[in-house]
Amino acid sequence: xxMREDTGSLDRLWGEGLLKVFISHKAEDKVLAKNVKNSxxxxxxxxxxxxxxxxxxxxxxxxxxxxxFSMDLLxxxxxxxxxxxxxxxxxxxxxxxxxxxxxxxxxxxDPYGFIGKYQAIRGTNASKIVDDVIEYIRQEARxxxxxxxxxxxxxxTAAEDFSIVEQSNILRxxxxxxxxxxxxxxxxxxxxxxxxxxxxxxxxxxxxxxRRSDVDDSLRDLAKDAYISAVADASNFARANQLARxxxxxxxxxxxxxxxxxxxxxxxxxxxxxxxxxxxxxKELSRMAGTNFIMEDDPEWGGRILTKLSF
Numbered sequence: 001x002x003m004r005e006d007t008g009s010l011d012r013l014w015g016e017g018l019l020k021v022f023i024s025h026k027a028e029d030k031v032l033a034k035n036v037k038n039s040x041x042x043x044x045x046x047x048x049x050x051x052x053x054x055x056x057x058x059x060x061x062x063x064x065x066x067x068x069f070s071m072d073l074l075x076x077x078x079x080x081x082x083x084x085x086x087x088x089x090x091x092x093x094x095x096x097x098x099x100x101x102x103x104x105x106x107x108x109x110d111p112y113g114f115i116g117k118y119q120a121i122r123g124t125n126a127s128k129i130v131d132d133v134i135e136y137i138r139q140e141a142r143x144x145x146x147x148x149x150x151x152x153x154x155x156x157t158a159a160e161d162f163s164i165v166e167q168s169n170i171l172r173x174x175x176x177x178x179x180x181x182x183x184x185x186x187x188x189x190x191x192x193x194x195x196x197x198x199x200x201x202x203x204x205x206x207x208x209x210x211r212r213s214d215v216d217d218s219l220r221d222l223a224k225d226a227y228i229s230a231v232a233d234a235s236n237f238a239r240a241n242q243l244a245r246x247x248x249x250x251x252x253x254x255x256x257x258x259x260x261x262x263x264x265x266x267x268x269x270x271x272x273x274x275x276x277x278x279x280x281x282x283k284e285l286s287r288m289a290g291t292n293f294i295m296e297d298d299p300e301w302g303g304r305i306l307t308k309l310s311f
Contacts, residue, residue, distance in 0.1 A: 010070050013063065017046025018154045019147070021133075022071040024091040025049070029079050029107075035126035035218070036075070042127075042164065042256060043134065043154040050087070068094040072147060073101050075133055076115065077123065080108040089113070101143050103133050125217030131254045159259035165229045171195060177222055189219070193226065199233065200226050202246060210249055224250060224257055231271055232264035240274035247277075247284040258289035259308075266305045273303070282306060 014020050021040055025033040030049065037047040048067040064087075074095040082088055095102050096114050104111040107123040119140075121132040137143050137151045163169055171193075178189045192208045194201065209215050209223040227246060234240040253261065265271050265281055272278070278295065285293045285306065292309035 010066065013066050014046045014048065014070070017041075017044055018157070019045045019150045020067075020070060020072045021045055021047045022067055022074045022091065022095070023047050023049050023077065024074055024088050025077040026079055026081055026085050026088065028081075029077055032107075032126060033077060036077070036129055039126045039130040043130070043158045045154055050091075064091075069098070071095070071100055072150070073103065073133075073137070075103045075105060075129075076111075077105050078107055078109040078111065078120065082109055083112065101137070101140070101147065103136050105129055105133075125221065127221050127254055128217065134255065155255060158256055159263075162232075162260060162263055164256065165225055165232060165260045165264070167195070167229050167233055170226055170229045174222060174226070177218065193222075199239075200230050202227055202230055202243060206246060206249060221254070221257075224253060228257060228261050228264055231261065232268055234268055234270050234274075236270055237274050240268070240271040241276040243271075244274060244276035244280065247280060247288075250284075250288055252290075253285075253288040255289065258285060258291070258293075261285060262293065262306045262308065272305070278304065 023033045023036055033049045037049050040047045048071065050064050050067070068091060074091065076082070076088070076092060092102055092113075092115060094100075102115050102118060104115050104118055104120040105123040106120040110116075111118050111120050119136075121129070121136055123129050134151055134155065137147060158164075174189075174193045178186045178193070181189060188208070192204055194204075205223050205226055209219055227243070227250070231240070231243055234243060262285065265277065282293045282295045293306055294309060295304045296307050297303075298305045
């Protein structure tokens with residue numbers, strides 16, 4: 001009965017969100033866990049991160065228990081020392097006992113024990129982990145229809161929030177991201193993402209981040225978001241045609257990035273009518289997103305638009 005206490009305490013614990021995800025992790029991986037939590041937030045999904053390095057007094061244990069007994073999903077960040085924690089195996093045990101789906105993320109260790117039978121997703125950066133968790137839920141037959149419906153709702157809601165790639169928000173995110181790097185690298189990144197004369201220098205961004213092999217995934221994702229923002233904001237055909245040539249250099253996009261690039265193309269007539277964009281955008285977006293996009297006539301629009309055939 002203690003786990004069914006007032007709804008207010010659970011609202012305080014989780015906050016607002018379509019889905020409640022418990023992120024199980026080792027203490028030394030708390031930065032990754034926090035980044036995964038932030039990436040889930042983009043989808044309107046709320047997460048709980050229990051930091052192992054906090055002494056588990058009664059009040060703290062109660063918070064963890066409330067989260068475990070009210071979660072919809074558990075994501076396990078399986079780093080090499082994951083099982084050495086005093087808590088992670090117990091957290092997974094609660095999930096299995098309650099019949100809550102567990103999604104293992106392979107980060108140096110394969111699933112073991114009771115979750116050894118589950119297909120793991122391969123971890124890279126936080127946004128890719130979250131994208132793969134979303135897809136895992138959609139495809140996994142053992143996961144309930146209710147959970148799948150909540151995930152679909154979260155994806156649609158997030159895709160409609162185009163403010164993610166508005167330039168003012170991109171600039172704030174860039175500044176926040178840059179602040180986490182050493183001063184010498186921060187200076188280089190500020191120059192790379194310099195917003196001059198009302199636009200990003202996409203050639204400089206690609207040269208410094210996309211075309212290099214030693215750049216971490218979070219910076220690559222930020223570079224891709226800056227590109228999508230530039231497409232949405234392209235003010236003439238010349239700028240749009242210039243941006244089109246970068247499409248083939250982008251290796252992959254998250255679901256949200258693909259949705260936002262589609263929307264940027266459809267809603268900016270300078271891009272939609274640019275002769276370099278229209279012939280290649282459906283093919284390149286399909287490659288980058290791993291799903292099918294086509295160009296089709298839209299009588300209401302009075303022209304051709306990008307459409308996604310399947311998620």
